Amino acid sequence: MNKPASIDAYIAGFPAETQELLQQIRESVQKAAPDAEETISYNMPTFRLNGYLIHFAAHKNHIGMYPAPKGNDAFQEAIAPYKGSKSTVQFAYNKPLPLALITDLIQFRIAETGGKLLQNP
Incomplete structure (x- = not known):
């Protein structure tokens, strides 16, 4: 895959059903972290806020989010139904x-990276 120029270009490269899901994730991140900067990093949509906040990417059978607090006790039960690795x-x-x-994961990452949490996202 050639490096997409923007998140819009990345999303446009997938079938309509996948585009809709990717856009839902993007909107969730935008709502939870309105000051985050959008970019492409490692050929994936990426948001930065006080450093790297989150990546997400479409794959053959799933959409992945990176990082996710898999080892964090607060998220262990909530994330348990989903495949993934430590992060x-x-x-x-x-x-x-x-x-x-997804909103909870973003809020956790905001706090983890030293940002401000929204009270009512």
């Missing part, structure tokens, strides 16, 4: 996106 979580295409969980 990633995978959302299968055949299940609805857990947008509230």
Whole structure:
């Protein structure tokens, strides 16, 4: 895959169903972290706020988010139904996106990187 010039270009490179899911994740990040900067890093949509905040990417069978606090006790139960590794979580295409969980993950990352949490995202 050639490096996309923007998150819009990245999303446009996928089928309509995948585009919709990617856009939902993007909007969740934008809402939870309105001051975050959008960019492409490692050929993935990336948000930066006080440094690197989060990447997400479409794959053959899932959308991955990086990093995810897999080892964090507060998220262990919430993330358990999803595949992933220590610092990633995978959302299968055949299940609805857990947008509230995604927002919680973003808020956790904001706090982790020294940003300000929104009181009512």
